[in-house]
Amino acid sequence: xxxxxxxxxxxxxxxxxxxxxxxxxxxxxxxxxxxxxxxxxxxxxxxxxxxxxxxxxxxxxxxxxxxxxxxxxxxxxxxxxxxxxxxxxxxxxxxxxxxxxxxxxxxxxxxxxxxxxxxxxxxxxxxxxxxxxxxxxxxxxxxxxxxxxxxxxxxxxxxxxxxxxxxxxxxxxxxxxxxxxxxxxxxxxxxxxxxxxxxxxxxxxxxxxxxxxxxxxxxxxxxxxxxxxxxxxxxxxxxxxxxxxxxxxxxxxxxxxxxxxxxxxxxxxxxxxxxxxxxxxxxxxxxxxxxxxxxxxxxxxxxxxxxxxxxxxxxxxxxxxxxxxxxxxxxxxxxxxxxxxxxxxxxxxxxxxxxxxxxxxxxxxxxxxxxxxxxxxxxxxxxxxxxxxxxxxxxxxxxxxxxxxxxxxxxxxxxxxxxxxxxxxxxxxxxxxxxxxxxxxxxxxxxxxxxxxxxxxxxxxxxxxxxxxxxxxxxxxxxxxxxxxxxxxxxxxxxxxxxxxxxxxxxxxxxxxxxxxxxxxxxxxxxxxxxxxxxxxxxxxxxxxxxxxxxxxxxxxxxxxxxxxxxxxxxxxxxxxxxxxxxxxxxxxxxxxxxxxxxxxxxxxxxxxxxxxxxxxxxxxxxxxxxxxxxxxxxxxxxxxxxxxxxxxxxxxxxxxxx
Numbered sequence: 001x002x003x004x005x006x007x008x009x010x011x012x013x014x015x016x017x018x019x020x021x022x023x024x025x026x027x028x029x030x031x032x033x034x035x036x037x038x039x040x041x042x043x044x045x046x047x048x049x050x051x052x053x054x055x056x057x058x059x060x061x062x063x064x065x066x067x068x069x070x071x072x073x074x075x076x077x078x079x080x081x082x083x084x085x086x087x088x089x090x091x092x093x094x095x096x097x098x099x100x101x102x103x104x105x106x107x108x109x110x111x112x113x114x115x116x117x118x119x120x121x122x123x124x125x126x127x128x129x130x131x132x133x134x135x136x137x138x139x140x141x142x143x144x145x146x147x148x149x150x151x152x153x154x155x156x157x158x159x160x161x162x163x164x165x166x167x168x169x170x171x172x173x174x175x176x177x178x179x180x181x182x183x184x185x186x187x188x189x190x191x192x193x194x195x196x197x198x199x200x201x202x203x204x205x206x207x208x209x210x211x212x213x214x215x216x217x218x219x220x221x222x223x224x225x226x227x228x229x230x231x232x233x234x235x236x237x238x239x240x241x242x243x244x245x246x247x248x249x250x251x252x253x254x255x256x257x258x259x260x261x262x263x264x265x266x267x268x269x270x271x272x273x274x275x276x277x278x279x280x281x282x283x284x285x286x287x288x289x290x291x292x293x294x295x296x297x298x299x300x301x302x303x304x305x306x307x308x309x310x311x312x313x314x315x316x317x318x319x320x321x322x323x324x325x326x327x328x329x330x331x332x333x334x335x336x337x338x339x340x341x342x343x344x345x346x347x348x349x350x351x352x353x354x355x356x357x358x359x360x361x362x363x364x365x366x367x368x369x370x371x372x373x374x375x376x377x378x379x380x381x382x383x384x385x386x387x388x389x390x391x392x393x394x395x396x397x398x399x400x401x402x403x404x405x406x407x408x409x410x411x412x413x414x415x416x417x418x419x420x421x422x423x424x425x426x427x428x429x430x431x432x433x434x435x436x437x438x439x440x441x442x443x444x445x446x447x448x449x450x451x452x453x454x455x456x457x458x459x460x461x462x463x464x465x466x467x468x469x470x471x472x473x474x475x476x477x478x479x480x481x482x483x484x485x486x487x488x489x490x491x492x493x494x495x496x497x498x499x500x501x502x503x504x505x506x507x508x509x510x511x512x513x514x515x516x517x518x519x520x521x522x523x524x525x526x527x528x529x530x531x532x533x534x535x536x537x538x539x540x541x542x543x544x545x546x547x548x549x550x551x552x553x554x555x556x557x558x559x560x561x562x563x564x565x566x567x568x569x570x571x572x573x574x575x576x577x578x579x580x581x582x583x584x585x586x587x588x589x590x591x592x593x594x595x596x597x598x599x600x601x602x603x604x605x606x607x608x609x610x611x612x613x614x615x616x617x618x619x620x621x622x623x624x625x626x627x628x629x630x631x632x633x634x635x636x637x638x639x640x641x642x643x644x645x646x647x648x649x650x651x652x653x654x655x656x657x658x659x
Contacts, residue, residue, distance in 0.1 A: 055077060055079050056077070056078050056658070057076065057077045057657075057659040058074075058076045058656065058657070058658050058659075059073070059075050059076075059656070059657040060073050060074045060075075060654060060656045060657075062652055062653060062654035063654070064095060064650055064651070064653075065650065065651040065653070066648060066650035066651065072091075072092040072093050074090065074091040074092075074093075076088070076089040077089070083150060083151040084148070084149065084150045084151070085149040085150075087145075087146070087147045088145070088147075089143070089144075089145045090142075090145075091142065091143040092141070092142045093140075095134070095652060096134035096137040096139060096647055097139075098137070098141075098167075099142070099143040099167065100143070100165045100167065100201060111255050111257075111269070112253050112269070112271065113269045113270070113298045113300060114271070114298075115249070115275075115296060116295075117275075117294075118247060118323075119292070119323065119401035120399075120401055121279050121290045121401055121408060122279045122290070122410060122411070123410070123411070124228030124229065124230040124243050124244075124245055125195045125230035125232055125243065126197065126230075127171060127197065128171065128173055130629070130631045131586075131588070131629060134647075135602070135629075136171065136644055136646065138169065138171065139167055139169045139170075140167070140168045141166065141167040141168070141169075142165065142166050143163070143164070144164050145161075145164075146160075146161065146162050147161045148161070154210075154211070154212050156208065156209050156210050156212075157207075157209040157211075158207070158209075159205070159206070159208075160204075160206050160207075161205045161207075162204040163201075164200075164201065164202045166199065166200050166201075167197075167198070167199050169196070169197045170194075170195070170196050171195055171197075171644075171645070172193070172194045172195075172645045173191075173195075173643065173645075174190075174642065175190065175191045176188065176189075176640070177189050177190075177639070177640040177641075178593065178638065178640075179637055179638045180555040180637050180638070180639075181515045181516075181637065182520075189464060190467075191234060191235075192235050193232055193234055195230060195232045196231045197228070197229070198227075198229040198230075198231075199229070200225075201224075201225075202224065202226070203223070203225075204222065204223050205220060205221070205222040206221050206222075207219070207220040207221075210256075213259075214258060215256055215257065216256075216257045217257055218254075219252075219253070219254050221252050222249075222250075223249070224247075224251075225246075225247070225248050225249075226246070227245065227246040228244070228245045229244045230243045232412075234412065238412060239283040239284040239286075240282075240283070240284055242282040243279075243280070243281055244279070244282070245277060245278075246277065246278060248276045249275045250273060251272070251273035252271070252272050252273070253269075253270065254268070255268070255269050256269075262305065263306065264304060265303070265305070267300070267304070267315075268300070268302075269298075269300040269302075270297075270298070270299045270300075271296075271298050271299075273296050273297070274294070274295055274296075275292075275293070275294040276293050276294075277292045278290075279292070281410075290325060290326070290405075291325070291326075293323075293324040293325075294323050295321065295322045297320055298318070298320075299317070299319075300315055300318075301316050302338075303315075309344055310341060310343050310344075311341070312341060313338075313341070313342075314337075314338075314339050314340075315336075315338035315339075318335055319333070320333050323404055325404055326405060328363065329363060330364075330400055331362035331363065332362075333359065333360040334358070335358045336357045336358075337355070337356040339353070339354060339355075340353040346380075347380045347381065348379050348380070350376075350377045351374075351375070351376045353374040354371060354372075354373040355373070355374070356370075356371050357369070357370055357371075357372065357395075364422060366421070366422055368395075368397075368422075370395050372392065372393050374390075374392040375390065375391050376388070376389065376391075377389045377390075384436055385436055386434070386437075387432075387434050388431070388432070388433040388434075389431070389433075390430065391428075391429070391431070392429060394429075395424065395425070395427075396427075397422055397423065397425075398422065402418060403420075403421070403422060403423065403473070406418055413467060413468040413469060414468070414469045414471070415468070415469070415470050415471070416471045416473075417470075417471070418473050419458065419472075419473040419474060419475060421457070421458065421475055423456065423458040424456070424458070425454055425455070426455045426456075427452065427453070428453055429451060429453075430452075431449065431450045431451075432448065433446065433447065433449075434446065434447045442490075442491060442492025442493070442494060442499070443490070443491050444489070444491075445488065445489045445490070446488050447485075448485065449484075449485040450482075450483070450485070452481070452483075453480070453481050453482075454479065454480050454482075455477065455479045457475065459474060459477075459478045460472065460473055460514065461473075461516070461517065464515075474514070476514065478511075478512055478514075479512075480509065481508075481509065481511075482507070482509045482510075483508045483509075484506065484507040485506055485507075486503065486506070487503070488501065488502065488503035488504075488530075489501065489502055489503075496535075497537060498533070498534065498536070499534040501530075501531070501533070502529075502530070502531050502532070503528075503529070504528070504530070505526075505527075506525075506526065506528070507525070507526050508525050509524045510522070510524075511636060520555060520556045520637050521555070521556050522553065522555045522556070522636045523553070523554045524551070524553050525552040526549060527549070527550045528547060528548065529547075529549075530545070530548075531546055532544060540573065541571075541572070541573045541574070542571075543570070543571040543572075544569070545569050546566065546568040546569065547566060548564075548565075548566040549563075549564070550563070550564050551565070551634060553634040553639065555637050556637075563590075563632060565589060565590045565591060565631075566587075566588075567586065567587070568586070568587045570584070570585045571584045571585075572584075578611065579608065580607070580610070582604075582607075582608075583603070583604075583605045584603065586601070586602045586603070587600070587601050588600040590630065590631050590632065591632065592631075592641055593639050598630050601624060602626055602646075603622070603623040604620065604622070605619070605620045606618065606619035606620070607619075613658060613659075615655065615656040616654075616655050617653070617655070617656070618651070618652070618653050618654075619651070619654075620651050621647070621650045621651075622647060622648060622650065623649065626646055627645065628643060628644065629644045629646055630643040631644075
């Protein structure tokens, strides 16, 4: 929303709106008005006087009838005025919802430089979800949040936001992985895991936004405290594992864009942040601890000007970070020159970005100087067609978890040993795409192709001994090839209220894995067909979609193997007066590593009754009470099969009140 009212996350009731208007070519940045053309569309909403500054609440309690039976829900209170907006929300859930994703901070983090990240020495277990996460998440979650936005002088804003969420997630899995490392029988590893994952997240932000005729930007201060705590119980011969990683982060950032008299724009971005973490790996009574401190800062100074059909952009970027772990500093410095030239007409756009980078790793005494250009072109030969071509050479460095420590233990069965060098990945790729559209005839089609090759100066030598993994980083050059392509077509038939779609995607990848000093090559192929149809008569809507996938794998130590899996989904919805009905069927057919086939049919049904001030809903999930799901996937030289426990049949009764 723009104009006299500020944006809110939840919808505004229609009866509270005095007027609403669409703003075409909306340019909310005053300094760019009448200077930079935009095709964005905004909406200007004005509330009625009696709706302003009034507390409005939405309550959604629920009752879940299952094992166990319990209650929960969400509550949201908001107040919208001409110069301020307040919102409070709280939620408690045990239905499998991820509450941390549903929370969105108002205002966002637009145009900020990214802060630093502490290396992941230990990885806290996470939810494994090859299908809808809500079917697999056995959780107890809660969330609390507060947002305040106030208008200041010259159409600026002051935003204060804070949120806290906590989740306890439980999951049981079984895995069997076969590694084809020689011509004899494959190496087999198995794992039974019962994990409990406790996650706490707290964050608070204060942001001041500037929006004048000459300048636009913001300053922001934030604090974040998180803790991941994963407890894993394996087989009888394995230790009890607990990985606990608390982190503290402090960050300040600045962004300014100045509009100059010559029509040019001057940009300044800065960020300064500090992170502290103490990671613990407990194996029964033994503890492995890594204490890490990270200082990070980054700055960008940019200049941009459009001269005729050519836009000139020149950016200078400087970044520095120091990771202190095990009484050792790891200082990393980056200086980049980022020029960009764009030639644009009504039908053609050509862009070239040859970035020049210098990096210095102080403790490792290594310096790198390289160029990675990016070229892209768009061509619209007519109003129906669009062609895109892109190509780039990119060079990236491995994270500090690969070289900052000489060696460490990652979990109960994984050890890692570093080398005295920086892992470098070089990659060249090209993409070609075509899009055809005829909105009047409801016809849309796309075709795309991507080719990629990457080179690495290091590789991980993986050895499996007595079911444990040992990785050693070695200075050996390797390369990987990747090819993918796809096409899709959509056609609508307005007269019969029907829409058809069909997509096909394929990929081919080749690589090598080092084990005990020997190379083992692998080739992975996939072909996926995705048909769909939507039929919408007056009384109902039928929505069918499917994915049929053929996956092939060939390793040096095994013959070519394939898996043919599919997923079909049918959703039936209907509205009868003020009652909404929905019935969903999902069918999974998976070929498994052992040679057998798994068929799983999942179904959910719901009915919603919309009244004047309340909305009542009843939902029955996992109607057929399926308890298990199993899937086999290819991962290079390995074939992995994992089984999962599903949430049982559950009846959820909920009501939504708007006050």
